Amino acid sequence: MAVKVLILEDNPVARGFLCRVVRESFSDIHSITEVSDLDAARRLLGHPPGGRAAPGIDPFQLIMVDLELPDGSGLELLTELANYPATRIVTTLYSDDEHLFPALQCGADGYLLKEDRFEVLVEELQKIVRGQPPLSPAIARRLLTHFRSGDSVAPLSVASPPSAAAPATVMMTADHERLTPRESEVLTYLSKGFTIKEIAALMGIKWFTVNDHIKSIYKKLNVSSRAEAAVLASKQGLV
Template structure:
């Protein structure tokens, strides 16, 4: 979709000018209508594309997004708010893009130009926030491992390839005591060898990968 006209809804004249310039670069010759409030936006004629600020003086831009989206308008948010409390309600209401007011005009124009190719305009930080939101939560079925300070020292040496006698010498322990620590570590990690202990400890972040 290459829009022939667009609606810009923002109460700040400087923001309206910035958005108009970006729209002009993205879609040369586009006709632009302006609204400075939620009420004006609701009264505006239908446009195929609307750029909407969320913090309007008489209400939330989310209300306008809901109304325009239902009418078939492609709605893009342009705002200073980058938190989940603003992002997700706007997307739920039907916003098909979310850009922040912290970028050069030509950068915004490039994002808006993607609309014609089916690419939603998203600021990089917003795209990263969305990716994090949909990443799987840590597996709660893997129990946490709690090691004592001494066990952690022994584990780090094992991960470096130390044998039990070498661990004992390095930490000034008897071989019997060092072997006891190794046995306890194996039990906590549910492993039976130094190699397995190293792999499991690395997987759990107990030691740094070599």
């Protein structure tokens, strides 16, 4: 099954540009659906305003969302996509904290600036296949500057750290037991340094399915990076 893409963008010129970026970024595109407002996106995803989008028989694997739309904010849709198994990327002109951090907190998996050059956006979008967050260079620098300067921001992770009463080793064992066999296999490959595309080839599945497994692994193990997952895998004797 090839990748289905949904692009939510009200500007037709920008929408066409993003379509070209997507086609250049992936070789296995099934279709690209373009919509210009929240209402149209919700109809496609099958949920009302304020509801939760649920995957149907043939769900989208990649959803690109503009923040400022004629009928509301793209942040609304990001929140409604909390349980939807797609990679969610914000595409916007805004690089300030007031737009960046709320988007990440609402569930964005990446943040791209539409003003970037075509080849830069293609390169950043392709990072999805390698298991890296697609972030425009200016956004990546902004995040580094923000945290290195000691600025405070609400936690971006949904998971809570283990309590003092529960040793980390106990938490890891319990969490690892909740992984499915497929997730354990993906974790093993991740720990050995394979990319998402390589894992997909080894397991005979699509890259976006591997990406879904990785998201589930991170959530269950209460980690936010490949390195943290690798440490847990090593302690569990998987590598």
